[in-house]
Amino acid sequence: MKNVLISIGGNCNSNISNHNLDFEQIIAVDSGIKHIFNLSLEPSILVGDMDSISEEDYQKVIETNINIEKYQENKNYTDFELGLNKIQNPHDKSIFIIGGEGGDIDHMLSVFFIISNKEFYQNITWIYGKQSILFKNNFSLEVDTNINFSLIPLTDLKSLYIKGAKWELKNENVETGHSLTLRNQTKGKLLQIHCEEGRFAFIY
Structure with a gap:
């Protein structure tokens, strides 16, 4: 299966670069764009309400002509869910999540349970710092x-x-x-x- 990377906000001490993976699609979620830039990768798309991305990173996105999908702050889905919905044919992909470390516990738990409730949950690995979280049966x-x-x-x-x-x-x-x-x-x-x-x- 081909690989997809989703980078979300929060801290990121992921060792994803040690996995030597090539990504068909790279999805940055709001301030998660900074982790993509730190890895010297180029995102396919930036999604979210842009309430946490820095002005510097947002300007860099504009200057490099990265596709942006901006949403209202008041919505029924989290930015992370919107990012997951952008995966092309998710049942046929290996999906890796980085970011989401530290921060508010409700955000962390929401990521955890959003992943576990997806039909394609078994394709998702959350690289959380030095640990990996797989969702399986x-x-x-x-x-x-x-x-x-x-x-x-x-x-x-x-x-x-x-x-x-x-x-x-x-x-x-x-x-x-x-x-x-x-x-x-x-x-x-x-x-x-x-x-x-x-x-x-x-x-x-």
């Missing part, structure tokens, strides 16, 4: 040994299976918000997690 991951991870149930999980970890599970039902799957650790080179029903956030 099953996957396998090649990892180093002794890597800490947490699994956050976003819905009730039916028959959760975890293999390749210090604390493994086999066909365990886990309720939404339960702490059973917090702070686990990889024990092999391959971590396998799946459930019959439900979705979760995987943080490592």
Whole structure:
């Protein structure tokens, strides 16, 4: 799948440049444009109500003829949602989010749950500082040994299976918000997690 990058406001200590990815589409969301410029990348589009972008960055956008879609401040969708809606054929893309670190907790949580409620949630990875947040219901991951991870149930999980970890599970039902799957650790080179029903956030 081809890659898409979305940069949102807030702090950004992401190591996205270490992933050596090429992006078909780069979407800057309001003040998230600064992270794109810091990475020496050129956005495909800037979206948002422009209430947090600096005058310097906005002027640079105008001078470089980057496409701008400006919205009213009073609206029914967040700037981040508007950015997600600009992805072309999202079900066929690997989508990476940067930014959104620190700041108000309601903004952070809104990003988290907006991602988890999208039909294409399994295609999204939020690079949050030195950690990655994946939104899944099953996957396998090649990892180093002794890597800490947490699994956050976003819905009730039916028959959760975890293999390749210090604390493994086999066909365990886990309720939404339960702490059973917090702070686990990889024990092999391959971590396998799946459930019959439900979705979760995987943080490592």
